[in-house]
Amino acid sequence: MFGAVAKTYYAAMLGKRPEQIVVVSVMPCTAKKFECQRPEMDASGSRDVDIVLTTRELGKMIHAAGIDFDALPDEEMDAPLGLSSGAADIFANTGGVMEAAIRTAYEVVTGRELPLAGLHVAEVAGLEGVKEASLKFESVKPEWKFLEGVTLEVAVAHGLGNAHRVISAVKSGEKHYHFIEVMACPGGCIGGGGQPRYTNNEVRRARIEAIYREDEGKKLRKSHENPAILQLYGDFLTDGPLGHRSHELLHTTYAPREKA
Ligand code: SF4
Incomplete structure (x- = not known):
């Protein structure tokens, strides 16, 4: 869902096409690595999420890079959609x-x-x-x-x-x-x-x-x-929750897959 919004709403803000944005999702989930490749995951008109990292992988990368989070100054999250409830x-x-x-x-x-x-x-x-x-x-x-x-x-x-x-x-x-x-x-x-x-x-x-x-x-x-969500609906998903556009971007129907 976030990938589809990033590649449409955020892409439009930047004046980019969906395929010019690379979305990396950090997930608790190994299954997401497969899920992001499913054909249903293209609501943006491009692959919604390009790369999935697990939280464990991100942790290893942070350690390998020698980043000490406790020593970093606090910063605001990036907008849009940085504000979470x-x-x-x-x-x-x-x-x-x-x-x-x-x-x-x-x-x-x-x-x-x-x-x-x-x-x-x-x-x-x-x-x-x-x-x-x-x-x-x-x-x-x-x-x-x-x-x-x-x-x-x-x-x-x-x-x-x-x-x-x-x-x-x-x-x-x-x-x-x-x-x-x-x-x-x-x-x-x-x-x-x-x-x-x-x-x-x-x-x-x-x-x-x-x-x-x-x-x-x-x-x-x-x-x-959440003001960021209200702004998303006000500026982009203008037919509101359960409207056509939010349905297209935020909802998925999965087709059965062949058993391996
Ligand atoms: S499969 Fe993935 S999305 Fe589902 S509960 Fe487990 S971690 Fe969460």
Whole structure:
């Protein structure tokens, strides 16, 4: 998604064509090295992400170059899209994407601000394999009237065995959810195959605690309040969230692949 935005929105700012930009993504994930080569990953009209480095590889490169981060002066992130919210930080752990989405969905649909205590959705957090939560929309903005009184049912699974359990329950009709978050790695991306070795539950919990500390330390904790995101929609994805342009650039449909 970021690659497609970089090669369209950012490219237009620089007066460049998509193929004149090289996007390097630093990821927790070895699977992304393959994914960026998939034919579906060309929403920009060019390959959206050219190179994927894992966090472990980046760490090795930093060590090899002798860079001491503690000794470097702090700097602002580059614009555009350098500003991130706490909601982005928590994406890295199981339940984090769901929690970030709930923070935004609640405020967009009801028009009311979530109290600080409501920002952390404890039901979808933690290392339990499958987590569920319900969210009832008691009163909503007029344009969301069809959601009034609806109870949103969500599920979160991490690890493919747990994902299989959830999918089987949905297919059999035993469960019905409005939104399911699946992360393939145990614990989510904080336990990804490209992360520093070696990962066990103690390490996963420490990483989860670290990203929640990061989230809690930020003033900006909801995606829909991020000025950089608002500017992106204002200047470029002008038909808004769920509009045609954002759908084309930010969403993907995967075609089945032949089994090796
Ligand atoms: S959960 Fe694992 S496979 Fe999925 S994006 Fe994160 S690191 Fe990659």
